[in-house]
Amino acid sequence: MAQTALNPKGVSPSADWKKWLGVTPFFLFAILFLILPSLRLFIGSFTTEDGQFSLVNIIQLFEEKAILDAYWLSIRISAATALGGGLFGFLLAYSVTVGGLPKPLRSALITFSGVASNFAGVPLAFAFIATLGRTGFITTLIKNLFGVNLYQQTDFDLYSFAGLSLTYMYFQFPLMVLIMAPALDGLKREWREAAENLGASNFQYWMRVAFPVLLPSILGTMILLFGNAFGAYATAYALTGGRLGIITIQIGAQIRGDVHHNPGLGYAMAMGMVVVMTISLIGYSWLQKRSERWLR
Amino acid sequence: MSYLSISNVTKQFGDAVVVDNFNLDIEKGEFVSFLGPSGCGKTTTLRMVAGFEIPTSGRILLDGADITDKAPNQRNVGMIFQSYALFPNMTVAQNIGFGLRVRKEPEAMIKQRVDEMVGLINLEKHANKYPYQLSGGQQQRVSLARALANRPQVLLLDEPLSALDAKIRVSLRAEIRAIQKSLGITAIFVTHDQEEALSISDRIVVMNVGEMEQVGTPFEIYNFPKTRFVANFVGSLNTADAEVVDPAKGLVSMDGVQLEAAEGTDGRKKGDKVKIAIRPERLSFASEQKKANVVDCIIENITFLGAVVRIQVKIGNTKFNMDTFNNPFLELPKIGAKEQVTCSKEAVLVLDD
Amino acid sequence: MASEKIRKVVEMSGISFGVRVGKQGNRKSWSLSRLGTRFWSWFWFILGALYFLLPLYATANFSLRMERDVIGFKAYIRAFEDPEFLKTFLYSNVLALLTIVASIILIVPTAYWIRLRLPEARRIVEFITLLPFVVPAIILVFGLIRIYSSPIKIPFTDTTLFQPLTTFEVGTDILIVAGYMVLGLPYMYRSVDTGMRTVDVRTLTEAAQSLGASWFTIIVRVILPNIRAALLSGALLTFAIVVGEVTLASFLGVPAFGPYLFLLGQHRAYEPAALSFASFLLTWVAMGLIQLFTGGQGQAAGAH
Numbered sequence: 001m002a003q004t005a006l007n008p009k010g011v012s013p014s015a016d017w018k019k020w021l022g023v024t025p026f027f028l029f030a031i032l033f034l035i036l037p038s039l040r041l042f043i044g045s046f047t048t049e050d051g052q053f054s055l056v057n058i059i060q061l062f063e064e065k066a067i068l069d070a071y072w073l074s075i076r077i078s079a080a081t082a083l084g085g086g087l088f089g090f091l092l093a094y095s096v097t098v099g100g101l102p103k104p105l106r107s108a109l110i111t112f113s114g115v116a117s118n119f120a121g122v123p124l125a126f127a128f129i130a131t132l133g134r135t136g137f138i139t140t141l142i143k144n145l146f147g148v149n150l151y152q153q154t155d156f157d158l159y160s161f162a163g164l165s166l167t168y169m170y171f172q173f174p175l176m177v178l179i180m181a182p183a184l185d186g187l188k189r190e191w192r193e194a195a196e197n198l199g200a201s202n203f204q205y206w207m208r209v210a211f212p213v214l215l216p217s218i219l220g221t222m223i224l225l226f227g228n229a230f231g232a233y234a235t236a237y238a239l240t241g242g243r244l245g246i247i248t249i250q251i252g253a254q255i256r257g258d259v260h261h262n263p264g265l266g267y268a269m270a271m272g273m274v275v276v277m278t279i280s281l282i283g284y285s286w287l288q289k290r291s292e293r294w295l296r
Numbered sequence: 297m298s299y300l301s302i303s304n305v306t307k308q309f310g311d312a313v314v315v316d317n318f319n320l321d322i323e324k325g326e327f328v329s330f331l332g333p334s335g336c337g338k339t340t341t342l343r344m345v346a347g348f349e350i351p352t353s354g355r356i357l358l359d360g361a362d363i364t365d366k367a368p369n370q371r372n373v374g375m376i377f378q379s380y381a382l383f384p385n386m387t388v389a390q391n392i393g394f395g396l397r398v399r400k401e402p403e404a405m406i407k408q409r410v411d412e413m414v415g416l417i418n419l420e421k422h423a424n425k426y427p428y429q430l431s432g433g434q435q436q437r438v439s440l441a442r443a444l445a446n447r448p449q450v451l452l453l454d455e456p457l458s459a460l461d462a463k464i465r466v467s468l469r470a471e472i473r474a475i476q477k478s479l480g481i482t483a484i485f486v487t488h489d490q491e492e493a494l495s496i497s498d499r500i501v502v503m504n505v506g507e508m509e510q511v512g513t514p515f516e517i518y519n520f521p522k523t524r525f526v527a528n529f530v531g532s533l534n535t536a537d538a539e540v541v542d543p544a545k546g547l548v549s550m551d552g553v554q555l556e557a558a559e560g561t562d563g564r565k566k567g568d569k570v571k572i573a574i575r576p577e578r579l580s581f582a583s584e585q586k587k588a589n590v591v592d593c594i595i596e597n598i599t600f601l602g603a604v605v606r607i608q609v610k611i612g613n614t615k616f617n618m619d620t621f622n623n624p625f626l627e628l629p630k631i632g633a634k635e636q637v638t639c640s641k642e643a644v645l646v647l648d649d
Numbered sequence: 650m651a652s653e654k655i656r657k658v659v660e661m662s663g664i665s666f667g668v669r670v671g672k673q674g675n676r677k678s679w680s681l682s683r684l685g686t687r688f689w690s691w692f693w694f695i696l697g698a699l700y701f702l703l704p705l706y707a708t709a710n711f712s713l714r715m716e717r718d719v720i721g722f723k724a725y726i727r728a729f730e731d732p733e734f735l736k737t738f739l740y741s742n743v744l745a746l747l748t749i750v751a752s753i754i755l756i757v758p759t760a761y762w763i764r765l766r767l768p769e770a771r772r773i774v775e776f777i778t779l780l781p782f783v784v785p786a787i788i789l790v791f792g793l794i795r796i797y798s799s800p801i802k803i804p805f806t807d808t809t810l811f812q813p814l815t816t817f818e819v820g821t822d823i824l825i826v827a828g829y830m831v832l833g834l835p836y837m838y839r840s841v842d843t844g845m846r847t848v849d850v851r852t853l854t855e856a857a858q859s860l861g862a863s864w865f866t867i868i869v870r871v872i873l874p875n876i877r878a879a880l881l882s883g884a885l886l887t888f889a890i891v892v893g894e895v896t897l898a899s900f901l902g903v904p905a906f907g908p909y910l911f912l913l914g915q916h917r918a919y920e921p922a923a924l925s926f927a928s929f930l931l932t933w934v935a936m937g938l939i940q941l942f943t944g945g946q947g948q949a950a951g952a953h
Binding site: 188190191193194195196197198199200201204208209212213293294 | 443
Binding site: 019020022023025026027029030032033034036037038040041044088091092094095096099100101105109110111112114115116118119121122123124125126127128130131136137138169170173227230231232233234237238248251252254255256263266270273274277278281285 | 686689690691694697700704705706707708710712755756758759762763770774777779780782784786787788789790791792793794795796827828830831834886889890893894895896900907910911914921922924925926929933935936937939940
């Protein structure tokens with residue numbers, strides 16, 4: 001490779017394809033360990049066991065109530081934690097940026113969010129069992145203080161929809177904080193001043209300027225949170241041991257061959273997840289582009 | 297009674313005095329510039345008029361009403377920011393209509409006013425574009441229209457041209473001045489660019505570290521600077537140490553070279569240390585007619601600046617810049633040559649040491 | 650009035666959008682609204698802090714009470730003494746290290762080459778690095794198992810190139826490291842690419858070239874030292890993902906720390922709590938280091 005070839009226009013056409021040699025290892029890796037496996041599932045979901053093209057798996061996906069319920073449960077949990085985590089995360093990010101809390105609290109919250117958004121899986125599940133399980137710290141505290149047994153006198157159950165959602169929130173809202181804090185910083189002081197100068201009240205400034213400007217980031221991040229919860233497996237499995245039939249746990253059972261014994265259906269279930277994730281990623285990047293344009 | 301009156305205004309941030317006893321009366325329709333280096337308090341003063349800062353002491357009266365403590369959204373002043381501060385989520389038309397909309401004016405009236413404003417800044421074709429689709433100059437024009445749409449009593453411009461390219465800066469400042477004149481609106485323009493202030497203003501307030509150095513028309517500020525700071529900050533200037541020789545005759549001596557000054561020596565004694573200052577364009581090669589202030593010099597360097605040729609000469613032990621207009625038939629001396637230069641006695645400014 | 654309703658809801662949530670007022674702010678309503686903002690800010694912050702800290706406190710508290718009526722580290726000692734723990738934890742660390750090294754070897758030259766010579770490949774490569782968001786770990790491992798649990802043949806022949814990767818240990822290790830590389834890909838790539846953008850590798854390279862440096866010198870002595878912080882942050886993030894990972898590890902059946910902790914939780918109570926708290930501290934250290942090296946930029950992974 002000639003040292004003077006840095007200028008791309010000085011490269012002869014024959015060298016054009018050679019440039020691509022530089023990225024072959026990357027593409028090879030991606031094909032072997034990302035594209036091929038995905039493609040296998042994709043093709044598998046459209047073929048019968050003897051290799052014929054068929055829509056049978058896809059149709060079965062929509063006919064089997066247990067599977068539809070699993071998707072629906074996953075979607076509900078993901079939506080609930082995305083909304084809840086998004087709202088709570090926004091309020092927290094607001095309080096340390098615009099809300100006027102001392103600076104050290106901000107860096108403390110950001111660091112903590114970095115940790116918590118990565119603290120998931122088995123340890124997180126155990127932490128919540130120690131907190132809200134049958135003999136958990138808070139469960140006991142409530143029993144001692146108010147004489148209420150959460151598990152006998154209320155509907156609460158850590159190994160249920162509410163419990164899993166509460167646990168997911170632990171890594172959900174820190175993610176919101178991490179993304180929203182810089183976005184809130186991106187609100188220019190001049191926008192507020194210009195609005196005030198033009199006669200707007202604080203409320204009008206937030207309703208007409210700040211929220212609309214932030215909205216793409218808020219929605220985009222919530223979609224990200226949705227996907228984050230939708231694809232989660234380890235936390236749910238460790239917490240409920242497979243009792244709560246969310247879609248990832250159902251797929252896990254398929255891989256193990258525990259139920260159905262129908263690999264085609266397993267592929268279709270996986271593809272269904274990929275479709276949901278793809279839609280949310282597209283939504284996210286569309287909103288992200290919009291907000292970058294504004295907050296530049 | 298003047299239209300906008302800023303009296304005895306002082307602003308402190310903690311212990312730091314940012315604006316110290318600022319006094320200024322502005323007439324209706326007047327265009328006043330605050331000129332000074334960064335940190336001189338000009339922007340803080342402007343922000344006090346806008347209501348973003350509250351004076352530590354002193355009053356601000358607008359059209360007879362005390363607005364010192366009024367909230368920014370309760371006063372009717374228009375502000376233009378250096379960074380345009382257009383709302384990114386609104387089109388040009390929506391930005392311009394914002395102030396009217398938050399005041400809950402009827403839609404028909406808003407539409408009419410927006411159309412009028414868009415016409416004023418010649419952006420009819422861009423009314424439905426978003427700020428990010430516009431150039432910097434266009435954005436600043438929108439911000440001007442947005443401020444004017446509310447029919448403000450005073451227009452405040454905080455370094456509005458600083459973020460723009462040199463060419464647009466010149467054309468936009470002419471446009472701002474033309475619009476201001478045609479609407480007869482009172483304006484305060486903050487800048488650190490002396491050329492901008494000189495070209496656009498009715499009056500200039502030169503400020504330095506929180507204090508007003510001089511207030512006057514551009515002509516006065518440039519030709520008769522009262523302090524060394526003003527003389528130095530506005531236009532370029534040759535300065536040298538000198539000593540008063542004869543206060544009555546206006547004679548000063550600079551390393552033994554005697555110069556005659558028209559004024560500035562009154563009230564001084566013989567032997568007082570002073571600074572003399574001469575603008576480069578006031579120096580010229582001595583022709584035979586002129587007899588006053590003719591001094592010997594050596595040509596040190598010649599720099600071609602386009603319309604102007606700057607010749608560096610050494611008078612005594614001091615280097616002076618001399619500007620002459622360029623023309624194709626100009627005969628330039630050689631470097632190292634001995635020449636004589638001269639200037640009128642009005643050109644020799646005598647300032648405190 | 651709809652807007653009136655929104656206002657009420659918003660005010661109830663505590664977003665009163667206070668105004669900064671000068672020290673001697675004598676506008677009463679403004680100072681009041683600022684006070685309101687402060688109150689709600691503290692309220693939400695304290696609530697968040699409680700949510701963060703209570704589970705940790707509960708875990709730590711629980712883990713210290715293995716012996717009746719005594720606060721002590723017995724659970725920790727028991728957990729750390731278990732030879733299985735040592736084995737699996739070491740194994741996971743080795744996996745993490747391999748993943749990091751392999752990722753750097755794969756991604757740094759790719760990102761560098763794209764910045765330098767092949768900007769037209771940027772879009773497609775960035776697209777690929779986003780794919781792991783669409784293909785969650787559970788789906789990835791599903792696909793990997795289906796592809797690599799049968800022998801790999803040269804296309805259109807019957808010649809077997811490899812035995813199924815899942816049937817022998819080294820094969821499984823290759824598979825799981827590759828899987829982890831995929832999981833870490835978005836973070837590693839973005840981290841490295843951002844690092845290269847901020848130091849402007851193109852100009853650096855040209856400057857080094859004009860001074861007569863060889864390619865090796867350029868990469869090792871100019872590029873790598875300049876993207877050190879980015880590499881470290883990507884590496885630590887990958888580490889945080891890999892060390893406690895369960896999904897890939899359990900389906901591929903490797904003796905890693907994640908599945909071990911999970912199994913331990915099935916029949917023990919105190920030791921898993923101790924290990925959970927310890928792994929939280931480990932995550933904290935990794936994130937703290939990232940914060941230290943990058944000043945707090947981009948540190949959100951997600952292997953949940």
